[in-house]
Structures are given as C-alpha cells and as structure tokens.
Amino acid sequence: MRGFLASSIGVTCAAALALPLTLPAAAAPAPAPAVQPASGARSASTTAAPDLPGSTQSLPLTPRTRDRTLGAAPEQGLTRADVHRFSLVGVTWTDPDTELRGQVQVRTRATGTGEWSGWQDIDTHNEDHGADPGTAERDSGHVHGSTAPLWVGDSDGVDVRVRATGAATRTAGVVEEQLPPLPTGLHLELVDPGAAEAPLAGAGATTNRNRTATPRLAATEIPALSKQATERDMVALGAKAQPYIGPRPRIVTRHGWGADEKLREKGFVYTKKVKAAFVHHTATGNNYRCSQAPSVIRGIYRYHVKSSGWRDIGYNFLVDKCGTIYEGRAGGVAKAVMGAHTLGFNTNSMGIAVLGTFGSAKPSSAAVTAIAKLTAWKLGLYGVNPRGKTYLKSGGGNLYRKGKNVRLNVISGHRDGFATECPGRQLYGKLGSARSTSARYQGR
Incomplete structure (x- = not known):
C-alpha cells in the first residue's frame, strides 16, 4: 500500500x-444562475458559452387554444423544428414551492432520420429531489420548480404540451372538472450534454x-x-x-x-x-x-x-x-x-x-x-x-x-x-x- x-x-x-477535486488556478468559478424576475420572464434561448461543452436552450411555453367542452384542460405548449440539437428535455417554472398538478408530454424528432417519436410522459414529481428547506442551496434565489429530466436521444425538433388536471365534481347533475392553474413561467429546457472533453x-x-x-x-x-x-x-x-x-x-x-x-x-x-x-x-x-x-x-x-x-x-x-x-x-x-x-x-x-x-x-x-x-x-x-x-x-x-x-x-x-x-x-x-x-x- x-x-x-x-x-x-x-x-x-x-x-x-x-x-475535494479543485479547479486549476486559472479556472474561474461558474457564474451563479441568473435570478428569474418575479414575472417569470426569461430569455427565449439561453446557451452555454462557446468554450463550454454542451448547451441549454430555455424556451417559454405559450397558451394553446383547446376545445373547452367537458374534460378539456387548460394547456400550454410549444412546437419547434428549428432548435439546436439536444438529447434531454424537462420543463421548469418560476416558483419551486408551486406544484405542477397536471400532465407533461413531449415528442421529439430524431436527428438524422427526421422521424418523430410518440408522445412520452415526463415525471412531474421532482420537488422531492432537492436541497433541504432552510439551506443556502435551497434559499439561494436561483432555484426553479422543475419536472424530472427525460432522455430522448439525439434530436433536433420538439413538441411539448402541459395540461392541468383536476378532480371531477357533480353539481345539480352537471359534472364539472375543477382545474388548478398551471405554474407561472413555464419553460421547456432542451439540454445538449455535449461531448466529453478529451481525457x-x-x-x-x-x-x-x-x-x-x-x-x-x-x-x-x-x-x-x-x-x-x-x-x-x-x-x-x-x-x-x-x-x-x-x-x-x-x-x-x-x-x-x-x-x-x-x-x-x-x-x-x-x-x-x-x-x-x-x-x-x-x-x-x-x-x-x-x-x-x-x-x-x-x-x-x-x-x-x-x-x-x-x-x-x-x-x-x-x-x-x-x-x-x-x-x-x-x-x-x-x-x-x-x-x-x-x-x-x-x-x-x-x-x-x-x-x-x-x-x-x-x-x-x-x-x-x-x-x-x-x-x-x-x-x-x-x-x-x-x-x-x-x-x-x-x-x-x-x-x-x-x-x-x-x-x-x-x-x-x-x-x-x-x-x-x-x-x-x-x-x-x-x-x-x-x-x-x-x-x-x-x-x-
């Protein structure tokens, strides 16, 4: 030994x-993530600096008009066929203390073949993964609510839909669905993990x-x-x-x-x-x-x-x-x-x-x-x-x-x-x- x-x-x-692994003396610490404005507004696309491997595209979701007949739910979404290549997706929102009570689904277009996948569910219950309440990491002001990430493979097109879901109630013989509001500041995150740096x-x-x-x-x-x-x-x-x-x-x-x-x-x-x-x-x-x-x-x-x-x-x-x-x-x-x-x-x-x-x-x-x-x-x-x-x-x-x-x-x-x-x-x-x-x- x-x-x-x-x-x-x-x-x-x-x-x-x-x-602990330390960075070389010449390396600067990573900048803290930008604090999201109270309105929930963020830039339409946020990418990493050119010298960093990988990138993140953050795209705001917009309301979609749907049939408001019985059972229809408010929905936000996005369809883009002109995005940079990515392999992992997720959805984030402004307030980490707000729960997304609904369904998040995504389909993606494979790079190379141009074929679209079927709709895939993204796990919305991700708040239970995270820093403890009251810790510096949790209270940094940088934390967002987020779904679990989903690995979709090398893709260059995306279609996402976020639908609120609620419980059905019956009043005077009429069935109504009580729908919670969707969180504010919904964004689609498209992550390119990049190639590993040469050892x-x-x-x-x-x-x-x-x-x-x-x-x-x-x-x-x-x-x-x-x-x-x-x-x-x-x-x-x-x-x-x-x-x-x-x-x-x-x-x-x-x-x-x-x-x-x-x-x-x-x-x-x-x-x-x-x-x-x-x-x-x-x-x-x-x-x-x-x-x-x-x-x-x-x-x-x-x-x-x-x-x-x-x-x-x-x-x-x-x-x-x-x-x-x-x-x-x-x-x-x-x-x-x-x-x-x-x-x-x-x-x-x-x-x-x-x-x-x-x-x-x-x-x-x-x-x-x-x-x-x-x-x-x-x-x-x-x-x-x-x-x-x-x-x-x-x-x-x-x-x-x-x-x-x-x-x-x-x-x-x-x-x-x-x-x-x-x-x-x-x-x-x-x-x-x-x-x-x-x-x-x-x-x-």
Missing part, C-alpha cells in the same frame, strides 16, 4: 477519495514536478480494491480501521464522465457522517445504451445546475444498467458530501440514483449488485451496518415535520423519506436483496 500511495496513480486516487494525459505521464496537479484532474476512474486492500488503504490514508467494510468498487470519476467543473459552484458542503443511503431512480427513461450513460449524466448535471438552479448535480452517486458506478456531486467520494436528493433528509446521508425509470420496468441485476457493492464500501467507511436501522432528523417534508427524529432503514428508498413514487415500485422491491448482499460484502 505504501508503494501504491507513492505512485502517481496512487496520489490520484487518494486525492479523489479523500480530497488529460494518463496518471504517471507527467514529466516534471510543476505538473503534479495534472494527474489529480486526469483520473478517469478509481480502481476497485479487494476487501483486504481496502482495509489497508484506510489505515494508510489515516482513517480509523473498521471491522466491517466492503471492498472498494470501481468508480468512474467526474472527469471520467466528462463533468464541466465550471458549471457548478466552486465550494463544497459536508455533513458530519454518512448514516444512511437513499436509493433513487432518475426517471429519465430506460432508452439509453450503457455507452451513453456518461452523456445522460452530463445532461442531468446540466439540467440540475442550469435549469433547476442547484449548486451541482443532486445525487452523490449514479449507477447505470450495466452496473457501472459514477461519482456524482463533487467533494470526494469517501467524504460525507451533502447532496440534494431526498428533500428533508440530505444531512448525514448519501443519494444513489439508478439511471432509468422503474415503476413497471425491472432494474438490472447488475445495477442492484452495484448498489450493494457501493453501500458496503461507503457505509463501511463510517462503521454502518447495511441491514440495520438508523435515526435521521427531518429537515421538513410531506411525511415528517421538521425536527422529527425518524427511524429508517440504513438503505432506504426515496419514498421512505418523502411521499413519492421514487425509486419506482420495481427498484424499491429490490432493496431488501441489496441490504443483505451489502452486509455480506462487509463480512457480516
């Missing part, structure tokens, strides 16, 4: 594990001492270690040895999936420890190849920061259908980085999001195994039993009042902390298996 740490790749991995020279390729910072930023992955090597690595890094810890899994770093570090806020926010893991699905759909997973993550990252107004991607880790684990929010994969994933329970927890939608579709066994491996290692760093229970103090939400100590499974689903469908019925049903497998990896 001493030899490993002395090598350049050892320095790289130790930095990624224990220290820097591999670790160990430096030629002089003045370039020692380069390998730290060049590491595209943190390699897997055996259980014994993981234990030795902890001691070598100055951490307290834990009697139960799983082998460290391979983790693709932010540089590995092509994160543009100029998008996020420069600093980091930490909590005291990691007592629990909340499992999520991204609700981005299942129509992606594993080779596209880095692009999907770059799209989610840009959507969380540029469209929703968060300080960084919300999840601490992400997992694709092939079981590859990716570093999420910046700050060090071994540290207790505060995320924005489970409203009310982001303190002393971590969020793991599986790329996909798992209400009716089953998650892959590889993804469930990856959850078990990741939690066995990360929870093991903090001496936590994956099969156990723990207490977390609620920061406020629709299930538990602020300040209430809530007893939860150490590995919980998002719905355990907030009334939501996330992580989907099929993935939620696999958490029992993930707990027992994770504990077995720890040697319990």
Whole structure:
C-alpha cells in the first residue's frame, strides 16, 4: 500500500477519495444562475458559452387554444423544428414551492432520420429531489420548480404540451372538472450534454514536478480494491480501521464522465457522517445504451445546475444498467458530501440514483449488485451496518415535520423519506436483496 500511495496513480486516487477535486488556478468559478424576475420572464434561448461543452436552450411555453367542452384542460405548449440539437428535455417554472398538478408530454424528432417519436410522459414529481428547506442551496434565489429530466436521444425538433388536471365534481347533475392553474413561467429546457472533453494525459505521464496537479484532474476512474486492500488503504490514508467494510468498487470519476467543473459552484458542503443511503431512480427513461450513460449524466448535471438552479448535480452517486458506478456531486467520494436528493433528509446521508425509470420496468441485476457493492464500501467507511436501522432528523417534508427524529432503514428508498413514487415500485422491491448482499460484502 505504501508503494501504491507513492505512485502517481496512487496520489490520484487518494486525492479523489479523500480530497475535494479543485479547479486549476486559472479556472474561474461558474457564474451563479441568473435570478428569474418575479414575472417569470426569461430569455427565449439561453446557451452555454462557446468554450463550454454542451448547451441549454430555455424556451417559454405559450397558451394553446383547446376545445373547452367537458374534460378539456387548460394547456400550454410549444412546437419547434428549428432548435439546436439536444438529447434531454424537462420543463421548469418560476416558483419551486408551486406544484405542477397536471400532465407533461413531449415528442421529439430524431436527428438524422427526421422521424418523430410518440408522445412520452415526463415525471412531474421532482420537488422531492432537492436541497433541504432552510439551506443556502435551497434559499439561494436561483432555484426553479422543475419536472424530472427525460432522455430522448439525439434530436433536433420538439413538441411539448402541459395540461392541468383536476378532480371531477357533480353539481345539480352537471359534472364539472375543477382545474388548478398551471405554474407561472413555464419553460421547456432542451439540454445538449455535449461531448466529453478529451481525457488529460494518463496518471504517471507527467514529466516534471510543476505538473503534479495534472494527474489529480486526469483520473478517469478509481480502481476497485479487494476487501483486504481496502482495509489497508484506510489505515494508510489515516482513517480509523473498521471491522466491517466492503471492498472498494470501481468508480468512474467526474472527469471520467466528462463533468464541466465550471458549471457548478466552486465550494463544497459536508455533513458530519454518512448514516444512511437513499436509493433513487432518475426517471429519465430506460432508452439509453450503457455507452451513453456518461452523456445522460452530463445532461442531468446540466439540467440540475442550469435549469433547476442547484449548486451541482443532486445525487452523490449514479449507477447505470450495466452496473457501472459514477461519482456524482463533487467533494470526494469517501467524504460525507451533502447532496440534494431526498428533500428533508440530505444531512448525514448519501443519494444513489439508478439511471432509468422503474415503476413497471425491472432494474438490472447488475445495477442492484452495484448498489450493494457501493453501500458496503461507503457505509463501511463510517462503521454502518447495511441491514440495520438508523435515526435521521427531518429537515421538513410531506411525511415528517421538521425536527422529527425518524427511524429508517440504513438503505432506504426515496419514498421512505418523502411521499413519492421514487425509486419506482420495481427498484424499491429490490432493496431488501441489496441490504443483505451489502452486509455480506462487509463480512457480516
């Protein structure tokens, strides 16, 4: 282990594990997202600076005239066949405390073939993913209400419709539908994740001492270690040895999936420890190849920061259908980085999001195994039993009042902390298996 740490790749991995990634001295921090005017007005198209990979087009929705006969709903929408290429879509609105009570559907035109897809639903319940009430991130003034993002693949045309839905009532024999107003400032967000920046020279390729910072930023992955090597690595890094810890899994770093570090806020926010893991699905759909997973993550990252107004991607880790684990929010994969994933329970927890939608579709066994491996290692760093229970103090939400100590499974689903469908019925049903497998990896 001493030899490993002395090598350049050892320095790289130790930095990624224990220290927050920092930008080069010449890099400027990302500008804060513009505060949206009270009227909800925004520019019709907001794109990234030319030197940044990827772009975001923010297009205002407009009212659409519809037949106001029984059952018809107020609708806003947009049809555009002249937009820049994009691969991920979502809808945002002015006030993050306003719920979109309705249906959001989109169809897109594929680049190259020119064929239009069928209508696809976008998950409107996304307020439960986010920073806790009262935190600096939540109260920054930059946060918008937003749907979940949907991955649609390489597209250059779009048609979106947002319809309010309500409950039917009967008065004097006449059935009427009581429709809530749609949120103000509705915008369609079209995200081009961009191509990943070319990896820097591999670790160990430096030629002089003045370039020692380069390998730290060049590491595209943190390699897997055996259980014994993981234990030795902890001691070598100055951490307290834990009697139960799983082998460290391979983790693709932010540089590995092509994160543009100029998008996020420069600093980091930490909590005291990691007592629990909340499992999520991204609700981005299942129509992606594993080779596209880095692009999907770059799209989610840009959507969380540029469209929703968060300080960084919300999840601490992400997992694709092939079981590859990716570093999420910046700050060090071994540290207790505060995320924005489970409203009310982001303190002393971590969020793991599986790329996909798992209400009716089953998650892959590889993804469930990856959850078990990741939690066995990360929870093991903090001496936590994956099969156990723990207490977390609620920061406020629709299930538990602020300040209430809530007893939860150490590995919980998002719905355990907030009334939501996330992580989907099929993935939620696999958490029992993930707990027992994770504990077995720890040697319990």
